[in-house]
Amino acid sequence: MNTDALKELLYKIADDQLILGHRNSEWTGVGPLLEEDIAFSSMAQDKVGQSYQLYQMLHQMGEQEPDTVAFMRNANQFHNSQFVELPVGEYDFSLIRHFLFDHAELIRFSMLSQSSYEPLAQLARKIKGELKYHVMHANSIIKQLGNATEESISRLQKSLEGALPYALGLFEPSPFEEALKEGGIFEGETALQAKWEESIRKIVEQTALQLPDLKTLTPVYGGRSGVHTEHLQPLLDEMAEVFRVDPTAEW
Amino acid sequence: MPVLTEATVREWLEEVKDPEIPVLSLNDLGVITGIEVLGHSHVQVQMTPTFVGCPAMDYMKMEVEQALQKRGIQQAEVTISFETPWSSDLISERGRAALKQFGLAPPPKQALIEDLDFLEHVECPNCGSTETQMKSPFGPTLCRSIHYCSHCKETFEQFKPL
Numbered sequence: 140m141n142t143d144a145l146k147e148l149l150y151k152i153a154d155d156q157l158i159l160g161h162r163n164s165e166w167t168g169v170g171p172l173l174e175e176d177i178a179f180s181s182m183a184q185d186k187v188g189q190s191y192q193l194y195q196m197l198h199q200m201g202e203q204e205p206d207t208v209a210f211m212r213n214a215n216q217f218h219n220s221q222f223v224e225l226p227v228g229e230y231d232f233s234l235i236r237h238f239l240f241d242h243a244e245l246i247r248f249s250m251l252s253q254s255s256y257e258p259l260a261q262l263a264r265k266i267k268g269e270l271k272y273h274v275m276h277a278n279s280i281i282k283q284l285g286n287a288t289e290e291s292i293s294r295l296q297k298s299l300e301g302a303l304p305y306a307l308g309l310f311e312p313s314p315f316e317e318a319l320k321e322g323g324i325f326e327g328e329t330a331l332q333a334k335w336e337e338s339i340r341k342i343v344e345q346t347a348l349q350l351p352d353l354k355t356l357t358p359v360y361g362g363r364s365g366v367h368t369e370h371l372q373p374l375l376d377e378m379a380e381v382f383r384v385d386p387t388a389e390w
Numbered sequence: 391m392p393v394l395t396e397a398t399v400r401e402w403l404e405e406v407k408d409p410e411i412p413v414l415s416l417n418d419l420g421v422i423t424g425i426e427v428l429g430h431s432h433v434q435v436q437m438t439p440t441f442v443g444c445p446a447m448d449y450m451k452m453e454v455e456q457a458l459q460k461r462g463i464q465q466a467e468v469t470i471s472f473e474t475p476w477s478s479d480l481i482s483e484r485g486r487a488a489l490k491q492f493g494l495a496p497p498p499k500q501a502l503i504e505d506l507d508f509l510e511h512v513e514c515p516n517c518g519s520t521e522t523q524m525k526s527p528f529g530p531t532l533c534r535s536i537h538y539c540s541h542c543k544e545t546f547e548q549f550k551p552l
């Protein structure tokens with residue numbers, strides 16, 4: 140098995156989950172409705188918890204402790220897509236990101252549940268079941284607001300158009316695509332992207348929103364190799380603030 | 391001294407309850423996925439979380455260790471594993487009854503779940519009506535969803551199927 144390929148895959152997935160989990164948690168206490176507040180907090184809790192299990196898997200492969208990995212790295216050592224580090228913005232942007240991201244994640248983990256690396260396949264089967272709820276939530280709100288008022292539709296449309304190039308960055312090809320495929324570890328970003336397009340299209344078609352022609356968009360790449368926006372480092376500093384005071388403290 | 395068996399250990403663990411639902415034992419919740427007796431004072435227990443991010447997991451693990459230590463087990467080893475992933479189908483019949491008694495709708499069996507609409511028309515634990523709607527798949531804890539009953543006009547929670 141190609142360990143470098145596997146580690147690269149695990150890091151990017153875990154980092155996406157951790158960073159978006161923390162972004163989602165920024166809605167705690169300030170969501171537009173109590174139910175949305177709870178939903179974003181719950182999804183944050185799920186994602187951070189899932190990222191920890193992935194870091195735990197990396198730890199078993201010789202990487203540092205999950206807490207060290209989560210809190211002691213700098214921005215250029217993170218492999219998350221730039222999409223997840225963008226500020227929460229207005230609620231419509233967070234919602235669109237949640238929709239675009241979770242469709243990709245659910246498909247990714249469904250694919251990984253068939254992975255030849257058994258510990259990953261086991262965890263993926265579990266995470267897949269949890270992510271169904273995230274997608275269910277996203278779909279129901281997008282369908283509601285995407286058919287509601289002129290204002291809600293135009294706001295979502297604008298957020299959708301702004302978010303899509305970043306969302307396409309989720310599928311930035313890895314230098315290990317071939318190794319992952321050959322080893323049966325993961326089918327690859329291209330296959331994932333194709334399934335994702337079909338999956339989001341099905342929902343967008345049930346709304347008044349228009350999905351732009353994705354081929355005309357330029358994906359925002361870089362995140363997977365440590366190139367980030369100016370928004371990531373301040374978020375990491377905030378996350379690590381408590382931890383760095385005493386890294387040995389038990390939480 | 392009688393030989394320590396897996397069944398005895400399982401019985402001991404009956405006293406350990408879900409911290410969020412005190413009428414439900416971890417046995418009935420289905421999170422104890424393996425027990426191995428390795429010696430008269432050496433027991434290994436395998437546990438799996440209901441939800442990966444379940445914040446109560448460390449606490450439950452500690453409670454299991456303590457329950458074993460209390461019975462004189464010096465080497466009580468509890469490991470978290472995803473080998474047998476938790477599913478709501480692992481909740482025992484007794485556990486389902488306990489949930490209902492606690493006011494939570496028990497999860498539907500996985501075999502009955504066709505698609506993502508399965509959270510609609512959950513049976514209301516107060517009046518038994520199925521004229522209910524899901525308000526949110528996310529409730530006060532990761533394992534609960536929120537529903538509204540049109541019949542008795544009450545909001546209720548369901549233990550989510552997974």
Ligand SMILES: [Zn+2]
Pocket residue numbers: 514515516517518519539540541542543544
């Ligand atoms: Zn009722």
